Amino acid sequence: DGADPALSPDGERLYFLSFQSIESDPTERERIWFAERSGAGWGRPRMIDACIAAHATHWTFSVAANGNLYFTSETADRQDIFVSRFEEGRYLDPIDLGPSINGPGKNFCPFVWADERFLVFARSGEGTRRADLFVSFRTEEGGWGPARLLGEPINSDGHDLAPVVSNDGEYLFFLSMRDGRSRPYWVEASVLEDERPSGN
Template identity: 25%
Template sequence: MKSISASLPLLSMLLLGSTSHAEAALEGPYLGQKPPGLTPEPFAPGIVTTDGFDDGGVFTPTMDEFYFIRKRPDNSKFETVIYKQQGNQWVETVSKEPRPFYPFFSPDGKTMHLGKKYRERTDSGWSETKDLEAPFSEIAIMSLSASLHGTYAIDERHPEDEGVLRFSRLIGGKRAAPKPFNDSINSGTRNSHPFIAPDESYVMWDGIKDGGFGDVDLYISFRQQDGSWGEAINLGDKVNTDAYEAGPKVTPDGKYLFFVRNMGSDQFENVDIFWVDAKIIETLRSTR
């Protein structure tokens, strides 16, 4: 089975134009959805989560825009969908770009990360696309997330599907060369889509490891008192199944964990976006 992100050119195109759809009339936070408990639930059924392919699911730091990738069952076209909050209502916007993408936003909202490309927030909107400098430009990055301190967590599309996760810190205002996370995090295969907490207290990702639930699972590692990263911990059977779970990310307000699950065949014809109360993270932390 191929990685969802590896099978799509998610990171090469940016939103330069869009088409608005006025039929969306969702009110309130989180697209007007009732928040879940400690059992994952599909996010916005029939609106965001459908019988087709729905990937990503990320809010901007201001929580007034929501990005994801959609492919309807009756349409072969992948598209980037953005819900924007106007007043108390959410309005759907579909990107005009020919290739889909969804970004990872820096916690301060100043940078839109798209793999090894990025845009910067300006007074008039987002800047033109820029490339990260070497050595990042030389790495086949699918996902890059950043902490409040500027630490990057990145993955690498590997031809043999090994999947190496790395981090890079800002030291004295200069970016250090990326270093691999420890062997526990990088054990197994298919390690991808890292999400580093804004305060760097944990990192989450997806991969295949011994003792998992049969396919790609979600894992977490907590930062230790000495600054090192702890063991890789499977998020458990309430989140992981024998299907493909991937792309963990926590909402900017810290309340909910979003991820995707393959609900169909190995062809990823029906991928759904799920969310769950982020208290599950603290529950795992308290047991370690």
């Protein structure tokens, strides 16, 4: 019952969501699992470290080249984006990305570039019930700059979400609900750099 797969940039780990229960917690809810590539294919799936599994993860997530994992944590009335840093072979306690990323409403579907220089994600509830795509760039100080709303023709009058940039950095893919139907769309990823603040 795996869903929403995410491949690490080096292609050696496949992450996915699953509702399967575990001995320590028989509750069926979304948790992140992963399998590592081996000479014969893929190894046996394992659940992600408990510090992440304790969160109510929701929908898509993303993995940087250094293993840092960006995901959405869901509570009763919010969805916010967190990062869990990967150090010495294990994941550390997740950190809320803060108000630059997690604005009013729901913040979800994060995609981080391999070197973590930018983050694309969806947000809903900021003056509208629909989901729109935003981008934030890493600052010289190492934090995240203010999220910038992507304009037309990327964002539409329907839901726009689930962004992914191709491995070569050339194209931005996303889902858009236009004319009442959800379909995949793409644009040149250079539209993201157009939103980079001067001097950043």
